[in-house]
Every structure is written in C-alpha cells, then in structure tokens.
Amino acid sequence: MRDEQPILLNPGPVKLTERVRAALTKVDLCHREPEFADLMLEIKSRLRAVYREAAHDYEAVLLSGSGTLAVEAMFQSLLPRRGKLLTLANGAYGERIHDLVTISGKASKLVRADWPEPMDLKSAERILAEDPAVTHVAAVHNETTTGRLNDLDSLGALCRRYDKPLLLDAVSSFGGERVEFERWNLAALAATANKCLHAAPGLSFVLARRDCLEPGEGEKSPAGAIYLDLFRYYEAQKSGFSPYTMTTHAAVAFREALEELEREGGYEARMARYREVSGRIRQGLGALGVECFLESHCYSSMISSFYLPEGYDYDRLHDVLRREGFVIYAGQGGLAHRIFRIANMGWLTDADVERLIEVFRRGI
Numbered sequence: 001m002r003d004e005q006p007i008l009l010n011p012g013p014v015k016l017t018e019r020v021r022a023a024l025t026k027v028d029l030c031h032r033e034p035e036f037a038d039l040m041l042e043i044k045s046r047l048r049a050v051y052r053e054a055a056h057d058y059e060a061v062l063l064s065g066s067g068t069l070a071v072e073a074m075f076q077s078l079l080p081r082r083g084k085l086l087t088l089a090n091g092a093y094g095e096r097i098h099d100l101v102t103i104s105g106k107a108s109k110l111v112r113a114d115w116p117e118p119m120d121l122k123s124a125e126r127i128l129a130e131d132p133a134v135t136h137v138a139a140v141h142n143e144t145t146t147g148r149l150n151d152l153d154s155l156g157a158l159c160r161r162y163d164k165p166l167l168l169d170a171v172s173s174f175g176g177e178r179v180e181f182e183r184w185n186l187a188a189l190a191a192t193a194n195k196c197l198h199a200a201p202g203l204s205f206v207l208a209r210r211d212c213l214e215p216g217e218g219e220k221s222p223a224g225a226i227y228l229d230l231f232r233y234y235e236a237q238k239s240g241f242s243p244y245t246m247t248t249h250a251a252v253a254f255r256e257a258l259e260e261l262e263r264e265g266g267y268e269a270r271m272a273r274y275r276e277v278s279g280r281i282r283q284g285l286g287a288l289g290v291e292c293f294l295e296s297h298c299y300s301s302m303i304s305s306f307y308l309p310e311g312y313d314y315d316r317l318h319d320v321l322r323r324e325g326f327v328i329y330a331g332q333g334g335l336a337h338r339i340f341r342i343a344n345m346g347w348l349t350d351a352d353v354e355r356l357i358e359v360f361r362r363g364i
C-alpha cells in the first residue's frame with residue numbers, strides 16, 4: 001500500500017488541495033461569534049455567485065450534514081404538506097427522493113425508468129397533463145448511480161409549460177455542470193460542499209428562490225420538523241448565524257475551496273477540465289477493453305461507469321487499484337456485480353490520470 005494521500009476516484013468526498021486541507025485546522029471558531037457570521041455570509045454569497053443567474057433572486061441556506069440532509073430539508077420545507085410531487089427517477093438517488101417524501105407523509109408520484117435508461121419524460125408529461133393535483137416536480141441532475149447527466153433542458157421545458165416548480169437534487173453536479181435557473185423553472189436545488197466544490201465533508205446547502213424561503217401567511221411551521229426546517233435556517237442566516245451548531249472547521253475550508261473555484265475560472269473552467277479528464281479516462285480504459293456502461297455522450301463531466309472487466313469481481317478490482325493508491329467505487333443495488341464507477345472530482349493531476357490508465361494496462 002502506498003503511503004501518500006489516496007487518490008479518491010469515488011464520487012465524494014474528494015481529494016483536497018493542500019490549501020483546503022490545511023484550512024481545516026487553521027482556527028477554532030464559535031458559531032455564535034461575529035467572525036463566524038462573517039464567514040457564513042461570505043460562503044452564502046460565494047455560493048450564489050457560482051452561477052451568475054442565481055446571484056440576485058436565490059439564497060443559499062447552509063446546513064451541517066451530508067447531501068442527503070440538504071435533499072431531505074428541501075422537500076420537507078418546500079413541498080407543501082398538501083402538495084403532490086412528481087418524481088422522475090432513473091437511479092438510486094431519484095428513488096430515494098420518492099422514499100423520503102413518502103416517509104414524511106407527503107404525496108409523491110414516482111415515474112421510474114430502469115437505471116441504465118434516461119428519465120421517462122413521456123410518462124411525466126402525460127401525468128402533468130392529466131393530474132392537476134401535482135404541484136411540484138423533482139429530479140436528479142447527475143444520477144450518480146450511473147453517471148448519467150439527465151436531460152434537464154427537456155424536463156425544465158415541461159416544468160415551464162405546466163407551470164410546476166422544479167426541486168432538483170444537484171448534489172453531484174453543482175459546480176461541475178451547467179444549471180439553468182429560469183429555463184428549468186427551478187425553485188430550489190440541494191447540493192454539497194464535498195463533491196464538485198472540492199471542500200471537506202460536513203456541509204451541504206439548499207439554493208432556493210428567495211420567495212420560496214418566506215413561509216406563507218398563517219403557516220407557523222410549514223416544514224413540520226425542526227432540524228429540517230429551511231425557513232428557520234434562512235431567517236437566522238440572514239445575519240450569518242445559525243440556529244444550531246455548525247461544522248465550523250469545515251466552513252473555513254469551504255470558504256477556501258470556493259475561493260479556489262473562483263480563481264480557477266469558475267464552474268465553466270472546472271466543467272471543461274472535468275470533461276477533458278473523464279474523456280481521457282474513458283478513452284484510455286476503452287482502449288484496454290474496459291467498456292463503458294452508458295454511451296459516452298450520456299455521461300456527466302465527472303462520473304463514469306464501466307462494466308467490470310472479465311474475471312474481476314468488484315472487490316478484486318478495488319484491491320488491485322487500492323494497492324496503487326486509487327480508490328474507485330462499486331455499483332449500487334442490482335448493478336453491484338456488473339459495474340464499477342470512476343469519478344474525477346477533486347484535486348486530480350494529469351500524472352494521476354496517466355498512472356491510473358497505466359495501472360489498468362499492467363494489471364487488468
């Protein structure tokens with residue numbers, strides 16, 4: 001086993017730059033002191049600025065917890081109790097949205113596609129046309145299960161045509177793919193610090209249209225929960241404070257990571273770099289006979305899935321690569337014995353990519 005930092009090719013947490021890693025141990029802050037409030041306000045403002053279009057009408061609400069917390073808080077708070085969600089799923093994360101909404105006692109109509117397939121837009125349109133009870137639409141931007149970048153332009157056009165607000169799981173795409181706020185009728189998205197934004201785990205967020213974060217008149221607790229109540233966070237965070245203890249060390253590192261993103265040229269530059277690297281990985285492995293699970297043009301910029309090579313189960317492949325310092329990722333659910341995944345988020349050099357392909361060339 002190499003004793004350097006492992007090269008994380010799992011879809012988050014990612015390999016940090018030295019600067020972001022060092023920021024984690026830079027200072028101990030109390031989340032009730034003004035210097036933390038300043039930090040929080042800066043992070044919120046940098047998050048709004050990742051996509052220029054969001055800078056004016058959207059607000060970031062920061063949460064201490066993983067991406068699932070942000071997703072659950074978004075649906076708990078922004079889908080009204082008497083609302084009905086139309087959930088499009090073609091992977092584990094879309095199905096999880098349907099599960100967490102139904103477990104909370106709210107209505108979700110699931111339009112499920114098989115995991116290797118695109119979202120079923122035809123069925124979704126039929127339901128939108130026939131069921132006036134549907135109030136909101138939900139989808140996953142980049143379905144991490146396979147690495148498929150879902151067709152949000154088409155789904156967003158439906159949301160516009162039928163005037164349904166879209167609630168989007170952008171946990172694995174925010175900062176590494178295009179997001180269209182107006183065209184997709186996007187009410188809110190949920191995302192995390194430790195994937196395309198290259199920060200440490202511990203913080204996630206919801207970026208929501210400001211008017212969605214003001215509870216309606218007479219609604220005391222529209223979220224029906226305390227810790228998942230975005231309205232409470234939003235109110236307190238207007239001045240940079242939070243109702244509950246925040247992961248303060250992760251916040252210091254998050255600020256640093258957001259500054260790095262800006263210095264590197266923003267999400268467009270990161271997306272371009274991701275595309276170049278993921279293309280090189282798919283081409284390199286393809287040349288060695290390791291086949292992509294989806295057609296190449298279906299992939300997001302930063303997650304690819306491959307059939308397991310002949311004679312390898314996932315554990316064996318994992319262990320060969322792990323000994324060389326690379327951490328890859330298994331398939332989920334029914335795909336566990338068929339595929340493996342490689343993500344290219346985080347601090348990844350050209351030399352790392354070349355060496356990865358070389359390890360496959362030698363070992364597989």
Ligand SMILES: Cc1ncc(COP(=O)(O)O)c(C=O)c1O
Nearest residue numbers: 066067068093142144169171172
């Ligand atoms: C699309 C998507 N949604 C939600 C999640 C859940 O995030 P977490 O594991 O940080 O809770 C993930 C995690 O990989 C994801 O890829």
